[in-house]
Amino acid sequence: MNLLVLLKQVPGTSNVKMDEKTGTMVRTDHENVINPLDENALAAALELKRSIDGSKVTVLSMGPPPASRALREAIAMGADEAHLLCHRGFAGSDTLATARALALAIEHVAGRRLGPNDLVLCGERATDGETGQVGPMISAMLDIAVATYVRGIEVKQDHVVVERVVEEGFERVRMPLPALVTVVKDINQPGFPTLPGKLAAKAAPVPLLTPDDLGLTRDTAGLTGSPTRVVQVFRPKFARDTVLRRQDSGGAAVGSLVDLLIEKEVI
Ligand SMILES: Cc1cc2nc3c(=O)[nH]c(=O)nc-3n(C[C@H](O)[C@H](O)[C@H](O)COP(=O)(O)OP(=O)(O)OC[C@H]3O[C@@H](n4cnc5c(N)ncnc54)[C@H](O)[C@@H]3O)c2cc1C
Numbered sequence: 001m002n003l004l005v006l007l008k009q010v011p012g013t014s015n016v017k018m019d020e021k022t023g024t025m026v027r028t029d030h031e032n033v034i035n036p037l038d039e040n041a042l043a044a045a046l047e048l049k050r051s052i053d054g055s056k057v058t059v060l061s062m063g064p065p066p067a068s069r070a071l072r073e074a075i076a077m078g079a080d081e082a083h084l085l086c087h088r089g090f091a092g093s094d095t096l097a098t099a100r101a102l103a104l105a106i107e108h109v110a111g112r113r114l115g116p117n118d119l120v121l122c123g124e125r126a127t128d129g130e131t132g133q134v135g136p137m138i139s140a141m142l143d144i145a146v147a148t149y150v151r152g153i154e155v156k157q158d159h160v161v162v163e164r165v166v167e168e169g170f171e172r173v174r175m176p177l178p179a180l181v182t183v184v185k186d187i188n189q190p191g192f193p194t195l196p197g198k199l200a201a202k203a204a205p206v207p208l209l210t211p212d213d214l215g216l217t218r219d220t221a222g223l224t225g226s227p228t229r230v231v232q233v234f235r236p237k238f239a240r241d242t243v244l245r246r247q248d249s250g251g252a253a254v255g256s257l258v259d260l261l262i263e264k265e266v267i
Contacts (some may be wrong), residue, residue, distance in 0.1 A: 001055040001155060003045040004106055005079065006122045006135070007038040009063050009070040018233040034070045037123025039190040041183045044153055045121050046078045046191075052155060056080045060105055062090055062098060068206045076193030076201035083109055089211040092223030095129065099137035101221060104214040106142065114144055114178035116158050124149055124182045135182035145179040151186040 012033040034042075042059065049055040059074040061067045062085035071082035085105055093101065106120060107113060114120075120139075125132035132148070139146035151170065152163035160179055163170050165186065193201070211221040218224045243260065247253040261267045 076197040094226035094228035103141035120180040
């Protein structure tokens, strides 16, 4: 089975800073890490690889040159092959341009349109952009089945059965292959790289893909190929509105507070 994992490098902090002038994310201040849910996607692919003979795990990422570190980490954990979409022509991509580039890269790397032997795995969302749009967009572009919020995957002969987390519990869905799943953290506990894995990762090639390789132009890649425009970026201002009410007794104070909450429509 051909297992393709999409892996994004994200800032290793929840305190992502934005450049207020350009409206872009400041990515240089932090050490970058693999998006945590993508580690779950990778672990799920590696588990399937162990259970299905002749399987191969390929990891793909779009990002600046340091993103190759994340791909090497994936090889150290057991992935067979890695490709990095890396070129200034990809810079400033919104979710649509990101999904378009990754969808084309998936077929480029597979060397064909996806078939019944292929499963694409993504995280449910990335901790920086956090839209959760990229996976479902890719499935639409590749015209393949999709399941989001997946916490369990069973590959059968020509289809896949997944368990999706929904508000009231979970649902089991049978999907034809090829398919794309976006996973949640409950799916597994990602493992650690092994020493032989780390050595293999050091020597492994990480080929770069450019917009040209994928047949993309200025109109379809990067900032110029992105319909989203960041008009303004700002921190919301929190202003405290302190109201002091003095009363002679505790009961009167509570009554006064309740009146105030009713007046403000809090209760
Ligand atoms: C309004 C807006 C403006 C933005 N402006 C900028 C900007 O100016 N500069 C900037 O750098 N970013 C910007 N971004 C973020 C950028 O669009 C996202 O980084 C990118 O499009 C992926 O979207 P996401 O992080 O929401 O991914 P999600 O949809 O949350 O990711 C889901 C999954 O898709 C896969 N995935 C997502 N991205 C990649 C990737 N690059 N490589 C491999 N797999 C991936 C992973 O498996 C991930 O778990 C902006 C986002 C928005 C919504």
